[in-house]
Amino acid sequence: MRLHDFTGSGNGHKVRLLLSNLGQEYELIEHNILNGETHTADFLARNPGGKIPVLETDDGKHLPESNAILWYLAEDTAFMPKDAWGRAQALRWMFFEQYSHEPYIAVARFWLHFVDMTPEQKIQLSEKQDRGNQALEIMEQHLAAHDWFAGDNYSIADIALYGYTHVAGEGGFDLGKYPSIKSWLLRIESQKGHIAMEPH
Template sequence: MLKAFGMSLSGNCYKVKLALTQLELPFEWHEVDLRHGEHKQPAFLRMNPNGQIPVLQIDEQTFLPESNAILYYLAHGTDLMPQGKLEQAQVMQWMFFEQYCHEPNIAVARFIVKLAGRPASREQELQKCIVGGYKALDVMEQHLGKNVFFVSNRYSIADIALYAYTHKAEDGGISLDNYPAIRAWLQRVASQDRHIAM
C-alpha cells in the first residue's frame, strides 16, 4: 500500500491526497509534525534528504518527494493524464507555472497571513507575494476564459496542481472577486467525482 507523508494544512500535500482519493488508490496518510521539527529528524531525512513534504512511499526502499512529481507518477496511464505527447507537455507546462509563478506567491501569502499570523516583519514580503499572486491569477483567468480546464478541456493533474492553493487564495489576502472564470473553474473542480475538501 502507498504511504503519503505530509501536513493536512499544506496545499502541496492536499494535491497528493486529492489525486490518491480520486484515483481510488489505497493509501495510508501519515501526518508530519513540522512545528516540532519531525521533517528534520533522521527518519524523515532518509525518505527525503531535502526535509520537505509531501513524500510518497512507493515500497520499502522507494520514496518520491515533490508534490508535482508525485502527481505525475500517480496519474501516468490514468484519466488524469492526457495520452497525447503535446497534451502531456501542456500538463507539465501548467505544473511548472504553478511551482514557479503561482505557489511561491499565493501559498507564501497564505502562510504569512493564516499560519504565521501576519507578523509586521513580513509585511513587505506579503505585499510582494500579493502582487505576484494577482499576476499569476491574471494568466489563469485569461486561459480559463476560453477553456473549461487547463489542458484539452478535460480535468487533469494540471487542474489539481493549480486548484490546491487557488481555492485558498483569500486566506492570504488575495481576492478572487475579479476572476469569474477562475471561480467557475473552482466549482467545476470541486464537482469532480471523489473530490475531497482540504
C-alpha cells in the same frame, strides 16, 4: 502506499485529491511542519529537502515533490493527457504553479494563516500578493477561453493549480475578481471523489 504529509499543505492536498479521485487507498503519516518534524534525521532520509509531501511505495522507495508524485500516480489513468502535446501543456502549467504561483500564494497564506509574521515578512507581504495576483490573472486569461488547463479534460494540471488556488482567500486574495477561476473551481469540485482541504 504511504503518504508523508501535513494536512494544512496545498502541495499535500494535490496528492490527497488525486488519490481520492482515483479511489486509491493509502496510509497518511502526518508530520507537523510547524514543529520541525520534517527536519529530523528520519525525515531527511526520506527527503533531503525536508519538505512534505513524500510518497513511500510498498517496497520502501520514496518520491518527493508534489507534482512529480501527481505525474507518477496519474500515468496510464484518465487524469493524464493522452497525447504528447497535452502532456507538455500539463507540465507547462505544473512548472508555472511551482515557480510563479506557489511561492507567492502559498507563502502569503502561510504567513497570514499559520504563523505570526516577522516585521520583514509584513513588509514583503504586499509584493507576494502582487505576484500572486499576476499568477491568478494568467490563470483567469486561460480559463476565459478553456475549461481545463491541459487538453479537453480535468487532469493533473488542474489538480496542481487547485491545491493553493482554492484556499487563496486565506492568503488575502479576492477570488471574486476572477470569475473564470471561480467557475473552474466549481467544475473541479463536481468531479467524482472530490475532497476539499480540511480546515486549519
